Amino acid sequence: MLCSHFIVAQEIKYVSGQNSWNPDSLGNHRAVVQVTADGPVSRAAIEWRRSDDAAAKAIYVVDAQTSKRIMNVKTENVSRERADIYFEPVSGKGKYFIYYMPYKVTARSNYPNAVYYKPENTASADWLQKTGNYTRADLLYLESVNEMNSPFPMKVTATAAEVGQLVKTNPGKAYLVFTEDRKFPVKLRHDLPRRWIQQGVTGSFSGTASKGENYSFQLGVYPVAADLKNVTISFAGLKDAAGHAIPAAAMSCLNTNGTKYNGSPFTQVVDVKKGDVQALWCLVNIPVSTAAGIYTGTVTVKAAGLPATPVKVSLRVTDDVAVNGGTDQPELQTRLAWLNSTLAQHDDVIKPYTPITVNDKTIGLLGRKIILSGSGFPEQIQTFFTPEMTGMTSTPRNLFTDKVRFSVISTATHEEIPFKNTALRFTQKQPGIVKWETSSRSETLTMDVSASAEFDGYLFYTVKLTALRDVSLEDTRLQFPFEKNVANYLMGLGFKGGKRPVAVDWKWEVATKNQDGAWIGDVNAGLQYTLRDEHYSRPLNTNFYLQKPLVLPSSWGNAGNGGIRVKEDGNTVLSDNYSGPRSMKKGEVLYYNFTLLVTPFHPINTDFQWATRFYHKYNALDTIKKLGATVVNIHHATPINPYINYPFIEHEKMKKYIDSAHGLGLKVKIYNTVRELSNSAYETFPLRSLGHEIYSAGKGGGYSWLQEQLGDDYIAAWYVPGIKDAAVVNSGMSRWHNYYVEGMNWLVQNVGIDGIYLDDVAFDRVTMKRIKRVLTKDGHPGIIDLHSANQYNKSDGFMNSANLYMEHFPYLDRLWFGEYFDYEKNEPDFFLTEVSGIPFGLMGEMLEGGGNPWRGLVYGMTCRMPWKEDADPRYIWKAWDAFGMQGTEMIGYWVENNPVKTDNGKVLATIYKKTGKAMISIASWAAEDTKVKLKIDWKALGIDPSQAKLTADEIRGFQPAAQFDVNGEIPINKGKGWLLILE
Incomplete structure (x- = not known):
């Protein structure tokens, strides 16, 4: 093989400017030249070897002695390789700076866009006539504002x-x-x-x-x-x-x-x-x-x-x-x-879940049973959670009035095509997962069903239809016949979470709507399902849905003919998922895949809610301890976690902080998720070499570093001005998730983090399970809380946050759903389904504006420190401690036999019950100030009414001290309420 070595131009020195100038007007790069003789014109020949369009960008010359811009400037022979620059050396001999990529910043601070100035003639006509006679300006070196912006050596181009x-x-x-x-x-x-x-x-x-x-x-x-x-x-x-x-x-x-x-x-x-x-x-x-x-x-x-x-x-x-x-x-x-990596890639059971049991066609999970029919689809699903969601009962609650039906309707007969099933066969039985399959055949079609159920209540169905000959189909349907008393609430299909509408008629609109299914259910029994095909790819979310939306499933979507109808029929609420009329050629295959999540996932751990108090800010640990918090969340853009979703660079500082926190009995969690990735990641350019596997395709732009170092074909994401941390959007499901799992394991084992704070999620449940395993390895607490801004908007495809992230709920410890959620105008059913987490075995906290503390408390929610000064939760925490919340039984207003109710349906009461006393949280959704009386089941409370006292302790910012007659009226201000002690 021939070796090639060439004599090249004189070596140019590249140096770092150590952030000695502001790049947001002058740019990140300059040539430093020395004028060697006096005269009205100097000429610098700059061999800059750039990869951008040099001729399209302005050039500023600045006098190093006065820091003033020189306007008499002329350029010639400007190319990506070099340029000749003439300028007026206003201070005579000495140094001058030639800035060759100046820009201005437009758009908001966290999503900036660098717009590069275009060339313009600022020189006077008199001076331009003198440029034929010039002195030499020698290039001393090329300088970048800092090391990170330097092109040397791998962006210095060959000629x-x-x-x-x-x-x-x-x-x-x-x-x-x-x-x-x-x-x-x-x-x-x-x-x-x-x-x-x-x-x-x-x-x-x-x-x-x-x-x-x-x-x-x-x-x-x-x-x-x-x-x-x-x-x-x-x-x-x-x-x-x-x-x-x-x-x-x-x-x-x-x-x-x-x-x-x-x-x-x-x-x-x-x-x-x-x-x-x-x-x-x-x-x-x-x-x-x-x-x-x-x-x-x-x-x-x-x-x-x-x-x-x-x-x-x-x-x-x-x-x-x-x-x-x-x-x-x-x-x-x-x-x-x-x-x-394949770290934590196994099917072992994660606490608090229990191993799966299989008895004939009945699959047993924690608090749930799935009974299969011979076709492999659910004949019945049962839940065993108490209405209070604090425990389980032996009495099942059936989700369905009849079996789940998958049917194919013939165009010729307008009737269901009869299939002959083979016997259902379990192909795998493990503590964490079971799998089964069936095959069915008709004269025109075969239907192969393979399915799995996991220990957390997730089911995945692959339904493969193959045409044995050309066939015309009137419809293909998947029908869920819900018990009407179970189908109280609905979330999805263009509806915010709340009371289920009497009827729903929904059609696919993947270009603008991140909607492919729904959750239907009650507090202690429900089902989420999504419709997919073999080409399903998780879309982008959090402001980026429209740039990578859902792929319309060719089966269910059927070129826009498919949809979902929900309607009442006696005691049944039928969710009818249809694909509409179509033809299939002989040998053609369609996949009518779908997923199921049986809710709730586990009982609510109320004691964790009362005892675990988040402080969501980097601060002195002594201060945090005195305020009564128990867990510190360290956001990105902080001294120990500066770079978004890349918490490795300052790991020594992070470990020192966490060790000190542990010494004070505090736990520390860090911001780290998958959605965008800091440009400070060591692996940025190796990841770019993988095409669009890790980073999304996009129009580029954004912060200047991204434009100059990455060039094009990316989506600019979150930016932190102070530390100049510029992120790029991830592409979705990729091997970066393997890195993420390994990285979390490294942080647990080497830094000692106690969990993670997720700011929205761009990975699926496979990665979430792996994360939970590495976070809880070797006895580590592995606390995970999830924040989501309201996804129900145009940029996010009108998706309900709880619906979007429900597959992750089995592994979360706390929700923080609240940014852009309206706590004042939405009804209680919205709080319950979209914000509180209660129907899924979780509890949460409020965010937007600090929330509504009175309404929040009927769901056991406060806001989070130190999010909003006038919504400080410490005084609620003190009231909880004074009452002794640990070990109490939470009975929400949604529980039919709640022993304390009000006589106004717009004023709701939740109680926290213990022996001989109860804390009563009252909140109003009435349109105006009102008065209510309590309806109390004294026997259920175990309190003698003749001896009972009803008092309100003073809680700063929440309520004054007061005492009420247990049989009298209680005044309730609009949008507010009380926290009362009955004993």
């Missing part, structure tokens, strides 16, 4: 002449393969870096690694003749002189193969356009048992229809043993191996 010479010295090659160390991630996608011109096409790579290290290196593929198709890499393993080996099985290419987030194999076709650069990240997971020595071998790159290119690899393995695979040094890209 066209250098690339042409490189190609010429490698004649007959359709593509070139460069080798590169892991310390210098490939950043350019449409240009060669100058570094590769200097190094040449060597055909070899050498590096040094430790035993047990997750080592990596790069191969850069550059097509010179035509586009490349299906680029692959094969590994032959490495050997030393003594015959010791690093097996080929320990080597892989991150770009082409790996393991998906759900544990299944990952493969990706890599195509490369002519003139583009594709970085291929090669992983070498060196066994700990590897003997020290120099290991050599060959890695082979191949593209479809073209000769293979071998690359010699030499790795020197030292006697050192890498700790944690070297992952404590992520700047060396050691954590790229995490992208293929």
Whole structure:
């Protein structure tokens, strides 16, 4: 192989400006020049080797002595490679700054957009006439505002002449393969870096690694003749002189193969356009048992229809043993191996759930039973939770009046096509999951059903219809016949959570509506279902739904003919999911898949609610302790967790803080989720090399760093001005979730976090289960609370937050649903279903404006410290402690036999009962001030009415001290209420 080395232009020095100027008007980059002689005009020849459109951007020249902009400036020969810049050296000999990417910032502070100034002539006509006679301004160095913005070395581009010479010295090659160390991630996608011109096409790579290290290196593929198709890499393993080996099985290419987030194999076709650069990240997971020595071998790159290119690899393995695979040094890209992790990828039962039982066709779960029919669909679903949701009962509550029916209607007969079923067969029975299947056949169709149920109440059905001959279908339906007394509430299908409408007629609108199912149920019995096909892909959420919406299922959606109707029929509320008329050709296959979540998931842990008090801000730990909080939530953009969804860079500070918190008896949780990723992530450019697997496709723009370093094809996300943390939107379901699980495990084991605060969620329940496992490993508390802004808006596709995240509810400890939720105008049923979490076995807190404290307390909710000063929950906490809330029985207003009710249906009461006394929370939804009387079941309370006292203790900001007659009227102000003690 020919090696290519060229004599290139004089080396240019690149330096960091150490944030010595404000880039938001001058830009991130400047050339520092020295004027060597006096005169009205100086000329600087700048070889800047840029990857952007240099001719489209303005150039500012600033006098270094006065910091004033010079207006007499002229440019010539402006290209991506270089430019000649003439300017008036107003202070004579000395330094001048040439800013060559100035911009202004538009849009809001957390979603900024850098708009680059365009070239304009600011020079006077008189001065321009003098530019033919100039003195020289020597380039001293190119300077970036800081190290992170520097283009050196991997964004310093090669010139066209250098690339042409490189190609010429490698004649007959359709593509070139460069080798590169892991310390210098490939950043350019449409240009060669100058570094590769200097190094040449060597055909070899050498590096040094430790035993047990997750080592990596790069191969850069550059097509010179035509586009490349299906680029692959094969590994032959490495050997030393003594015959010791690093097996080929320990080597892989991150770009082409790996393991998906759900544990299944990952493969990706890599195509490369002519003139583009594709970085291929090669992983070498060196066994700990590897003997020290120099290991050599060959890695082979191949593209479809073209000769293979071998690359010699030499790795020197030292006697050192890498700790944690070297992952404590992520700047060396050691954590790229995490992208293929299978950590916590198993089906063991997570507390408080119990192992699944199977008795004939009955599947038993914690608090629920699923009874299957011979067709494999549910014949009945039962729940065993008490109406209070604090425990379980032996008396079942049936969800259905009849079995769930999946039916196919013939166009010819207008009747259901009869299928002959094979016997239902369980294919897997484990404590955490059971699977079963059936096959059915008619004269025209076969129907193959495979399904699974997991320990938390999640069921997934794959229903495969195959046409045995051409057939015309009038409809295909999935019908859930709910008991009317169960189907009290509905959430989804364009309705906010609340009382179920008498009738619903819904059609698919995936372009604008993130809706594919509904939750129907009651506090202690319910079912969420979603309709899918084999192409289902989780859409983006939280402001980004319209940029990656749901894919219309070809089966259920049926080009817009499908929909859902909900209607009452006697004691049945029928949810009829239909696809409408269609034809199927012989051999055609349709997948009518769907998911089910049986709610609630577990009893409510009220004692956890009363005892666990969140402080949601980084602050001095002594202060937090004195305020009465027990758990500190550390948001991003804080000193110990500065970068969004990348809590690794300041981990030493974080550990010190957490250790101190533990010494005071406090727990600490951190903000860390998957939705967007900080540009400070060490792996930013390796992840970019994976195409759109990790990062979403988009129009680019946003903060200047993103535009200058990433170029294009991304979605700019959250930005924090102070620390200049700029995030990019993740693409959805990807191997980044494997990294996320590994990262959480590392934080638990090495930093000691007690859980996570999730700010919306962009992953599915598979990842959530894995996260819960690593967070609770080795006895760690693993507390997870979830915040969501109201998703019921245009940008989020009019999705109910609780519906969107219900698959995660089995693993959450607290909800914080409230941003943009209206606590004043919505009815109690909305609070109950969309905010409180109670119908799912959870409890929550309020956010927007601090919430409505009176209405919140009937659901056991306060706001969170120190979110709003005039809604300080400490005084409610003190009232709870004075009453002794631990061990109380919460009986909500929704419980039919609640022993305390009011005589006004718009004024509701929830009680917290203990022996001989009760705390009564009263809240009004009446349109005006009113008075109520209490209707009390004294026997149920165990209180002698003749001795009973009804008092209100003073609670700052909530109520004055008062005493009431147990049989008298209690005044209730509009939108407010009382917290009373009856004893």
